[in-house]
Amino acid sequence: MTAEGTTAPDATGDASPESDDIIISIQDVSRRYGDLAALDDVSLSIRRGEWVSIVGPSGSGKSTLMNIIGCMDSPTEGIVLLEGDRLDKMGEPELAAVRRNKIGLVFQQFHLVQHLNAVENVELAQYYHSLPDENEALEALARVGMAERATHLPRELSGGEQQRVCVARALINHPDIILADEPTGNLDEANEKIVIDFFHTLHDAGTTLIVVTHDAEVAAQGDRQIILEHGRVAREIGGSEDSHTTKKRPAKAAEETISE
Numbered sequence: 001m002t003a004e005g006t007t008a009p010d011a012t013g014d015a016s017p018e019s020d021d022i023i024i025s026i027q028d029v030s031r032r033y034g035d036l037a038a039l040d041d042v043s044l045s046i047r048r049g050e051w052v053s054i055v056g057p058s059g060s061g062k063s064t065l066m067n068i069i070g071c072m073d074s075p076t077e078g079i080v081l082l083e084g085d086r087l088d089k090m091g092e093p094e095l096a097a098v099r100r101n102k103i104g105l106v107f108q109q110f111h112l113v114q115h116l117n118a119v120e121n122v123e124l125a126q127y128y129h130s131l132p133d134e135n136e137a138l139e140a141l142a143r144v145g146m147a148e149r150a151t152h153l154p155r156e157l158s159g160g161e162q163q164r165v166c167v168a169r170a171l172i173n174h175p176d177i178i179l180a181d182e183p184t185g186n187l188d189e190a191n192e193k194i195v196i197d198f199f200h201t202l203h204d205a206g207t208t209l210i211v212v213t214h215d216a217e218v219a220a221q222g223d224r225q226i227i228l229e230h231g232r233v234a235r236e237i238g239g240s241e242d243s244h245t246t247k248k249r250p251a252k253a254a255e256e257t258i259s260e
C-alpha cells in the first residue's frame with residue numbers, strides 16, 4: 001500500500017495522473033450468454049473515490065457490468081481486478097466474501113423484507129455481515145434522515161423513504177464501493193434529490209460510487225460518464241482532462257446527516 005496518509009479527493013474533483021489509485025480495473029471483459037454478448041470486450045478502470053455514472057439504452061449491458069463488479073456474476077472472458085484481486089478467478093465463496101467486505105448495493109427495486117420494519121431490515125443486513133449492532137443500524141438510518149421512521153414497515157414508507165432505508169442498509173459494512181443500479185428510478189424529484197445529495201456526502205468522504213442511471217441530470221453528478229451501447233463502451237464524458245467542467249451541485253458544507 002502507498003503511504004499517502006489522508007487520501008480525500010480534492011475539492012475540484014481533479015485527479016492528476018500521478019495520484020491515480022485504481023480501485024477497479026476491467027480488461028477485455030466479455031460476458032456471453034450463448035451467442036449474445038451482454039458485455040463485449042470492455043476495458044475500463046475506476047479510480048478510488050471516483051463517482052462514475054454508467055449510462056446507455058436498455059439492454060446495453062449496464063446491469064451485467066454492475067453484477068460483475070459487485071461480485072454477483074463472473075465474466076466469460078477477461079480480467080477483473082478489484083483492489084488488485086482477480087475477481088474473474090474467484091469462485092462463489094471468495095466472491096461472497098469480497099461482496100460482504102467491500103461492496104454496498106442499492107437497487108431500483110428496493111428489495112426490503114416486507115414484514116420487517118426499517119431498522120430490522122438494516123439489522124438483517126448486519127446479520128448477513130455478522131455485524132449485529134442495533135445502535136449502529138439506527139445511526140445508519142439517522143444518516144439518511146430516517147431515524148423517526150425506524151419502526152415503520154416498508155408499506156408504511158414512501159418510495160423515497162424505502163430507498164433511504166436501502167442506502168442505510170448498503171452502508172452497514174462501511175463499503176469502499178457503492179454500486180447503485182437505477183437508484184432514483186422509482187423516486188419523485190424531492191426524494192431523488194435527497195438520495196443524490198447523500199451520494200455527494202459519501203463521495204466527499206472518499207467512497208467510490210458507480211451509479212447506473214437513465215436520468216441525464218443524475219448522470220451529470222458523476223465525475224465521469226461511461227456510455228455503453230451493445231455491450232461495448234461507446235464513449236465517455238468527463239474524466240481527468242475535463243472533470244472540473246462536469247456539472248456538480250452547488251458547493252455546500254458536507255453534511256453528516258440528512259434532515260427530515
Ligand SMILES: Nc1ncnc2c1ncn2[C@@H]1O[C@H](COP(=O)(O)OP(=O)(O)O)[C@@H](O)[C@H]1O
Binds near residue numbers: 037056062
Ligand atoms: N441471465 C441472462 N441470460 C440471458 N441473457 C441475459 C441475461 N442477463 C442479461 N442478458 C442479456 O444481456 C443484455 C444486457 O443486459 P443488461 O446488462 O441487463 O442490460 P441493461 O442493464 O443495460 O438494460 C440484454 O440483451 C439481456 O437480455
Ligand SMILES: [Mg+2]
Binds near residue numbers: 062063064
Ligand atoms: Mg439493467
